[in-house]
Amino acid sequence: MNNKKVKELKVSAIENGTVIDHIPAQAMFHVIRILNLENFENMVMFATNLESKKYGTKGIIKVSNKYFAPEELNKIALVAPHASIIEIRDFQVARKTVVEIPDKINDIVKCFNPNCVTNHEDVRAHFTVTDKEEIRLKCHYCEKITSKNTMEFR
């Protein structure tokens, strides 16, 4: 008998591609939207409300045959600051990284200020990140701060 406990995978392994792990369960659909996986044509598998020793519950996404640029993945740090990124090549872990909050945020977040020009004209908000710990974003246009509690995604 083999004593070694076989770790059962809740989501099937992929041969090549990217695994995004440690996504807070409630941020799962934000991550999908931020990475535009809705319009992705290759196989995408995801599961959420999985047990996690560190975080209680978590979500995981596996995207086959796709490697993301770090700038692209760093956008999800706003909702999944502890996400780990695992590049899989030939069923093996080729590289493991963590996401980092970028200095600038473009397109994905709405300015919370209802009187901001980005909520009136055909122009997208973009932000400078002024605080990476608490997550505070300064709007390029109205110069108001959008924070974690007021953040809304496009």
Place this chain on the structure above:
Amino acid sequence: MKHKSLVSINDYTKEEQLRILELAQEFEKNPVQRIMEDYVVASLFFEPSTRTRLSFESAANRLGAKIVGFSEASNTSVKKGESLRDTILTVANYSDLIVMRNPIEGSARFASEISSVPIINAGDGANQHPTQTLLDLYSIQKTQGSLDNLEVALVGDLKYGRTVHSLVIALCNFNTTFHLVSPVELKLPRAVKMHIKEKNLAYHQYTELEDVLPKSDVLYMTRIQKERFSDPLEYERIKNSYILHADMLPDTKENFRVMHPLPRVNEIHTSVDKSPKAYYFEQALNGVFVRQALMTLILGIK
């Protein structure tokens, strides 16, 4: 500075700000010159503003410029649903410079990004009003002889007052000591205090106006608006605590001057108006010279 829009006071360096103030002195000595005769200035006021609009138009008129524009949006294509983008793209064809006031915050930055001619922000909602800041700096420099190492007291609504925020940020370049007088509910926001802290400057907070009078060089008063208070009783309690009367002036320094962005309501009693230490009406006049300096620098005439 040629062709460089002015949206926020920080768009211009300290040196550029000082260049404007220096040129404003020249215009003060000689405010009527026909040096803008070949230029058309568009004055787009999407909401009414007597002082700022008249001051810009007077500044341009005295230099011979032609002015086109509107003083409220109700008679324009904006009322028909035209976007700001289309208005700006159109008006940029008719003018060499656009002066714009618009209640939408960030509208001036947006306009500066799509316009082929420079934009001067004459106020975008609660966000920025940089020409007010320039005329405040000019007034301080003129009355104090210098902008460096002054004790500046700011009084009233420090939370929502955009003129206060921009002035604090601008004064951070000049080793200012700040005395901030406001009700607890209307203290200077953290984001603005950050600028003071970054430069390691001193600031002190007070709730009583009397505490700052003997030590200040400049007293910058602002209006406290009733609508800022969720509790009307609270407003009633504090509304009379930040009123300057003439009998409070004897203990102030010789060089002490009272400034106010105007309009005032009751925060400076009319008894102060006669004092040589009252400066708010001259301050408003300085706006003309500062705006002349700014427009001629942006157009490359000076």
